Amino acid sequence: MAFEIQELPDIIRVIVLLNLSRGHSQPKSSLKSRIDKVCTGFVCVDGNDFDKALAEMASEDLIQTHDDLVQLTEQGERLGRDWQSLLLKKEPIIEVVAGLVDGSITGLVVILSAAIAGLTFRSAAFAAFLSLAAVTITNFSSFLLGGITEDLADMITLQNLMNYSLSDIPDKGERDKSLKLVKHLFMVLHKEISRSNLFAAIICGTTTFIAGIIPITAYLLVPKPFNVAFSLALVAAVVGIFLVRYRSKRTKVHWKITLLETVVIVVIAALASLVLGGIA
DSSP: OOSSOOSHHHHHHHHHHHHHTTSOOEEHHHHHHHHHHHTTTOOOSOHHHHHHHHHHHHHTTSEEEETTEEEEOHHHHHHHHHHHHHHHOOOOSHHHHHHHHHHHHHHHHHHHHHHHHTOOHHHHHHHHHHHHHHHHHHHHHIIIIIHHHHHHHHHHHHHHHHHHHHTTOSOHHHHHHHHHHHHHHHHHHHHHHHHHHHHHHHHHHHHHHHHHHHHHHHHHHSOTTHHHHHHHHHHHHIIIIIIHHHHHHHHTOOHHHHHHHHHHHHHHHHHHHHHHHHHO
16 A cells, blocks of 8 residues: 555545554444544445455455454554554654653753752752753643644645645546545544644653653752762763663664764753853
């Protein structure tokens, strides 16, 4: 199956892949009712179109059928995940990376500032909580509001591309049916993406808080003078192991390049924060 939308069966196949990507088998009647639901009650896909799409998916080894049940094959699951990532933003890369970076930088700045200024436990704890809470809330709101805006723009672009591709269908009836189905599909996806953006914002905010609170807690609880070294070692571990490994794996970039980029960014951001804090 080509990773594109050119005709009505392609749209049906995408809907089937998205519905079966959770790993559960479903009856054909249930899948057909879900497609009808995408059409918001209007019957724009008849039984022949549906059966044709399923037959093509079976011939391409994307699904397997047992009696009336339909389930994805291994190849179908991979393609379903690809479509989920494209349409529903199911790959949490940016939010995890942003959370780890911002949380680590916040923790690093708080630790160094508290050590340089010689703050008491109470003052350091208050400053740490205030700084980390501000960054966490900022990341949460940015990913929630900014993500919705960005995803809406991406959806409009993707829908326009699909409409452009489907407009070449010679048969007017099938062309109108395909365009209508795509329109209602994106109406359903809009609700799904809103939930995905909320989930992404929660992931980013949680990751930011955890990445920052662990080294800060170590600094506050470990006896002096070992607290600074131990907490900075935790920051280095988060940046050097979790962040670099995750980013390198997800983006398919060599870990040495990712490590160098990450260290440079964290050092520059930390120094800039300390300089601006000293000036203020």
